[in-house]
Amino acid sequence: MNILLIGLGNVAHGLLTILQEKSDELSKRYGFTPSIVGVATRSRGTIYHPEGIPISELLNITRKGDFREIENVRYDLDVLSLIQQPDVQVIIETSPSNFETGQPALDYCYAALNACKHVVTVNKGPLVVDYAGLQQRANEVGCGFYFEGTVMSGTPSLRLALEALRGAKITRVRGILNGTTNYILTQMENGMTYGDALSLAQDQGYAEADPTDDVEGWDAAGKLAILAAALFGTKLKISDMKVSGINGITSTNVQSAQQADERWKLIAEATPVSASVRLMRLPVSDPLSGVSGAVNAVTYTTDLMGDVTLIGAGAGRVPTGFAILSDLLAIHQRFKS
Numbered sequence: 362m363n364i365l366l367i368g369l370g371n372v373a374h375g376l377l378t379i380l381q382e383k384s385d386e387l388s389k390r391y392g393f394t395p396s397i398v399g400v401a402t403r404s405r406g407t408i409y410h411p412e413g414i415p416i417s418e419l420l421n422i423t424r425k426g427d428f429r430e431i432e433n434v435r436y437d438l439d440v441l442s443l444i445q446q447p448d449v450q451v452i453i454e455t456s457p458s459n460f461e462t463g464q465p466a467l468d469y470c471y472a473a474l475n476a477c478k479h480v481v482t483v484n485k486g487p488l489v490v491d492y493a494g495l496q497q498r499a500n501e502v503g504c505g506f507y508f509e510g511t512v513m514s515g516t517p518s519l520r521l522a523l524e525a526l527r528g529a530k531i532t533r534v535r536g537i538l539n540g541t542t543n544y545i546l547t548q549m550e551n552g553m554t555y556g557d558a559l560s561l562a563q564d565q566g567y568a569e570a571d572p573t574d575d576v577e578g579w580d581a582a583g584k585l586a587i588l589a590a591a592l593f594g595t596k597l598k599i600s601d602m603k604v605s606g607i608n609g610i611t612s613t614n615v616q617s618a619q620q621a622d623e624r625w626k627l628i629a630e631a632t633p634v635s636a637s638v639r640l641m642r643l644p645v646s647d648p649l650s651g652v653s654g655a656v657n658a659v660t661y662t663t664d665l666m667g668d669v670t671l672i673g674a675g676a677g678r679v680p681t682g683f684a685i686l687s688d689l690l691a692i693h694q695r696f697k698s
């Protein structure tokens with residue numbers, strides 16, 4: 362499988378580490394032998410070699426290193442030209458998410474599908490903006506379009522709903538889809554103020570220097586839009602959803618919930634006709650209430666199985682790299698001739 366990697370940051374590093382460490386196992390168990398033929402970034406340009414670029418060399422230059430350290434490759438192709446190269450079979454989109462335009466990833470995804478290349482994306486932007494259009498184009502051209510890592514990273518939230526629960530009707534999805542805010546709420550239950558808990562989250566690398574997207578609920582809303590589109594076919598704009606975050610919560614709020622055997626959680630919830638992200642007080646008996654720290658969880662309410670809850674990592678290099686691997690293996694299995 363010849364792969365073009367768009368973005369060479371944290372997630373790409375996680376994927377490349379897994380591919381390097383599991384190379385023998387992936388080949389023996391699945392007959393899966395990936396080759397990275399091209400890489401594209403924003404500030405460092407692109408590299409391309411149809412016979413593959415050694416993963417060990419790519420790992421040396423993820424996030425910061427200079428592409429000129431890699432010899433015998435082409436440096437002259439722009440991203441759209443790279444996507445068109447006949448040797449590229451799959452593109453992996455790991456550039457930053459833009460929920461308003463989906464760009465430039467949306468153009469990259471369409472360019473790949475139009476050229477009959479499979480797409481794996483962990484970038485939420487293109488799906489938040491145009492889930493239905495991308496799915497339709499993938500179906501028209503008969504290519505794989507996979508995006509497990511966009512919701513709960515490698516914890517298989519989408520695969521559980523779309524594959525394992527196939528045949529059951531999902532009537533509602535409810536989840537803790539943002540680890541940063543759950544981490545902050547957990548620290549507040551341990552006695553910290555909101556400000557101190559946010560600072561700790563930033564020190565620990567859970568929160569960005571600008572935490573707005575997390576604490577105001579936008580990151581969770583993006584993931585909910587993808588879930589609602591995938592499960593219910595809802596064409597929801599984030600601007601159509603009721604979205605609020607955790608930034609108004611006080612230590613007093615947290616303590617009074619604890620005294621009533623309840624916990625505050627930032628809950629993203631959708632049914633076929635509604636979607637919202639908001640702080641809710643959940644009884645300790647609710648499975649989502651027991652989810653602590655930077656962990657994610659989702660509960661699917663179904664007709665045949667009642668509630669089914671999945672708990673696991675929601676971010677991180679290796680979990681998100683694993684999400685991409687699981688999608689690559691799905692493509693390998695589905696399209697092998």
Ligand SMILES: NC(=O)c1ccc[n+]([C@@H]2O[C@H](COP(=O)([O-])OP(=O)(O)OC[C@H]3O[C@@H](n4cnc5c(N)ncnc54)[C@H](OP(=O)(O)O)[C@@H]3O)[C@@H](O)[C@H]2O)c1
Pocket residue numbers: 367368369370371372373401402403404405406424425440454455456457458465483484485510511514675676677678681
């Ligand atoms: N990190 C996580 O745990 C996680 C989990 C789930 C989903 N995601 C999603 O995965 C994506 C990547 O996250 P990350 O943490 O790996 O980000 P990151 O470390 O900031 O890396 C982003 C990479 O994308 C490249 N890039 C930026 N603009 C580009 C453009 N216009 N064309 C081509 N490449 C471009 C950057 O190039 P330079 O090297 O030149 O800066 C960089 O290599 C994001 O969409 C994020 O929302 C991340």
